[in-house]
Amino acid sequence: MQSNAALEYDYSLAKKFTFLTILFGFLGMLIGTIIAAQMAFPELNYLLGEYGTFSRLRPLHTNTVVFGFTVSAIFATWFYIGQRVLKVSMAESKFLMVVGNIQFWLYFVGALIATVSLLLGISSGKEYAQYEWWVDLVVVVIWVLWGVGIMGLIGIRREKALYISVWYFLACFLGIAMLYLFNNMSIPTYFATEGLGAITHSVSMYSGTNDALVQWWYGHNAVAFGFTVPIVGMIYYFLPKESGQAIYSYKLSLLSFWGLMFVYLWAGSHHLLWSTVPDWMQTMGSAFSVVLILPSWGSAINMLLTMKGEWNQLTENPLIKFMVLASTFYMLSTIEGPIQAIKSVNAIAHFTDWIPGHVHDGVLGWVTFMIMASLFHMAPRMFKREIYSRKLMETQFWLQTTAVVLYFTSMWIAGITQGMMWRAVDEYGNLMYSFIDTVNVLHPYYTIRALAGVMYLIGFIMFAYNMYKTMTSAKEITEEPQFRTPMA
């Protein structure tokens, strides 16, 4: 049932989640910059007593970026893209609007509670899954509400075939649901006794090596289904829209999608190389990580080839620049990961700063760039105003690109230096350095990283300001732009 009448899409939820994306993005990056500075200048730890130490702030940084910034952006873009590719307005269903609004408010309140709980040190101890059981329950409800929203919208769609982006959002929903549930299985100790001790505390269902396996099956694939899958979903929608070009190859998108779905999950055990996990699992993790290059590069190459013959747009439209840079960093990050997953390389790289370096060229270069580009593309269409300043966008682009390069190069050098120093032996086979020697030598790199953090944060503030001015005082537009986003 194709309808030719132009649909009035309801952007109220997309707008609300856009505000949250900017808010949490700023907070997450601010805390990130603070902890980066603390590693170079440890005196900064004592500014807020117990609540300002690196150790308390570090999970706050990762959780704000993952569950605050990225998840908000996933919701914001879904509530925008979903309606458009399914050719149905949210406003057509009161039920879906109510569900979406409950999702928003529960998410906002839940995020505040989660933040406070982490500051107080209430933690289940698992990286990227620190929330205790009662916060987990809130997370599950929010996720289910989103699922109802997705399925509901698909249920009342006018467009029969699901566009590529919908595949990715669906996979994001299903993947995170599965991973989160299994990894966070725990027993609240208060209810397992006659009400002894703190009601907030729980104990993991898994122990030792098993716990590690489940945790990194989750940890690696939370990256997969939070930082890769939905962001690929975004670029599959926004790049063709912004450039006016059709996706280069449908077959390639099919291959890379199902390839990614199948291969990604195996790779989690590469976080546990040289640990007490059985050897065959480590080998599987290694091997599948290398195979993972194929579906990852499949998507990235598909994006770059979409620009075939249209590379002049790169100079004319800064938004294309953001998206092409994002794809390029996706390629860099997904070749770097497999290299680190080779057992001999991992022996040096594991436990060092090369790993945060890898994470950040992915998150800063790929995820955040793509999210900012998406929001820039959405803003004129949601607020009916052109982008406030092209110049500001250009400046932001170069500032942040420089920042990412400084970040990953300093961390590569730091990580490899550290790894080599830990294993260095003299001619008699004795260790050459004590641990503290390896800490001292990293100071310049930590300083560069902190500087990169400041630069990236300033770029993000420029982005936020540009968005704010776009919403409030930029020139109004009467007609929706066909492709290229209008900007002053």
Added chain:
Amino acid sequence: MFFHWLEKNPFFFASGISIVIAFAGLIEIVPNFAKAARPVVDLKPRTVLELAGKNVYIKDNCMSCHSQLIRPFKSETDRYGDYSLSGEYAFDRPFLWGSKRTGPDLHRVGNYRTTDWHENHMLNPAEIVPGSIMPAYKHQFTNLADIETAYAEAVTVKNAFHTPYGPEFKGTRAAWEAHKPKVLADAKAIADDMKNKDVKEAVARGEVPEIVALIAYLNSLK
């Protein structure tokens, strides 16, 4: 084509995704569950005081910077001691291997650091290890450790996973009151080796500052 059909049938599409992503987990994770949980010979579950210390370790997120996993390389065994075995972690919920070493590994720190060393180090790391970038954890000297929750945790893992705690571990308030003197005695043994007067007085009053529990835990890492 099959995939075109899938794209028009969301239910089967979603089922397809679920099956494909569940596959790896089934093959990689499930088979290990029976095998890896076997404890090494003589492995004892942690005492309630040590468990409380482990919870302090988690609360202050020590695993952000310290690993508890010695890899089978000569450089690591020279530096930290014997490499880690799966069975040593059989009672660890959650596992605390960490993923980044900003500081050294701690899996066998109990073999080469003393109560006294930890006490000074937590107050002022840079004084004990010049150049250290570790924050001081002064608040652990005044905050009280939650020993009751640690006891509830011991009872929970005993009942749910057969962790070998003695028959006196029961989930009742009476059983906890009966066990409490044992925890306080363990705390006193640690505090006796410490210098801090406030800590000693608190322990004498029947309170357990976080630092005492944490040191008990660190000393148990061997």
